[in-house]
Amino acid sequence: MTQQLPQVPSIEPELTGVRNFRDVGGLPTVDGRRVRQGRLYRSGHLAHATGEDAAFLAGLGLHTIFDFRNAADQKLEGPDVDLPGVRNVNIPLSDPADGAEFWIMVRDGDIDQLRSILADGQAAARMTASYRMIIKERTAEHSRVLHALAEDSVPALMHCAAGKDRAGLSIAVSLLAVGVEREAIEEDYLKSNDPRRRYKVRRSDSSPAGMSPEVMELLSPLFDARIEYLAAAFSTIEETWGSTDRYLTEGLKLSPETRERLRERLLDEG
Numbered sequence: 001m002t003q004q005l006p007q008v009p010s011i012e013p014e015l016t017g018v019r020n021f022r023d024v025g026g027l028p029t030v031d032g033r034r035v036r037q038g039r040l041y042r043s044g045h046l047a048h049a050t051g052e053d054a055a056f057l058a059g060l061g062l063h064t065i066f067d068f069r070n071a072a073d074q075k076l077e078g079p080d081v082d083l084p085g086v087r088n089v090n091i092p093l094s095d096p097a098d099g100a101e102f103w104i105m106v107r108d109g110d111i112d113q114l115r116s117i118l119a120d121g122q123a124a125a126r127m128t129a130s131y132r133m134i135i136k137e138r139t140a141e142h143s144r145v146l147h148a149l150a151e152d153s154v155p156a157l158m159h160c161a162a163g164k165d166r167a168g169l170s171i172a173v174s175l176l177a178v179g180v181e182r183e184a185i186e187e188d189y190l191k192s193n194d195p196r197r198r199y200k201v202r203r204s205d206s207s208p209a210g211m212s213p214e215v216m217e218l219l220s221p222l223f224d225a226r227i228e229y230l231a232a233a234f235s236t237i238e239e240t241w242g243s244t245d246r247y248l249t250e251g252l253k254l255s256p257e258t259r260e261r262l263r264e265r266l267l268d269e270g
Contacts, residue, residue: 015056016053017053018046023040024041024188028180034267034268038060039156042171043157043158044162044164046065047079058084062083062086062157063155064157065080065086065087065088065157066089068166094166106222111214123220127222128228128232131229132232132236135169146173146258150261158170164223174262174266175188178259178263192225
């Protein structure tokens with residue numbers, strides 16, 4: 001049975017240029033512990049951070065920022081703002097809507113073009129397939145992140161473009177590794193749907209026609225955090241490795257000692 005999440009104040013400011021920022025502290029583990037506040041943060045990209053945003057982020061005492069964007073993302077949005085004394089680690093993970101041509105279509109395509117690539121469940125199927133692929137094919141990248149967290153990289157911030165998919169999966173994997181309850185991971189993941197957190201859809205045609213209800217409906221699977229996407233990732237773990245423990249041990253190469261160090265870094269004292 002899932003414990004009720006504590007009603008403790010969290011560090012979640014109204015950042016101007018950074019979307020989807022939050023501290024994952026407070027989430028319960030299966031053995032009654034909780035993720036420690038101020039240890040692990042998640043957000044969208046930091047390229048548009050204002051001076052005030054940067055000052056707030058610099059005040060968190062971050063050791064490492066993990067940026068899961070690829071080169072195309074960084075070209076589109078720009079590099080992260082520099083924070084003094086913080087290590088920036090770029091570990092590209094596949095974009096669920098990967099491919100420059102696809103995103104050009106999303107930004108510039110007319111309604112018929114969007115229907116051709118997104119309608120009739122195509123967009124949601126693309127997202128589900130990508131979540132499965134990241135779990136199966138990006139074990140080396142997730143292993144690198146978790147070993148870094150166990151060694152010296154905490155407090156850490158993980159982000160991609162929207163802070164929803166690539167960062168969402170990396171946070172989920174990190175939380176699984178320290179024994180956070182599955183339902184609590186899902187609850188945190190779904191917070192990315194909050195209107196003030198969502199990635200802003202940008203279209204070349206910002207007219208009523210270019211941003212019509214049908215266009216927004218076609219695009220919504222790409223910008224939603226849907227529980228079926230995360231469920232596909234979890235089921236891929238079970239189908240491929242048989243259990244979460246085997247995924248962590250065989251897939252991500254985490255020794256019992258490394259997992260214990262992760263728990264020491266990220267959890268409250270038991």
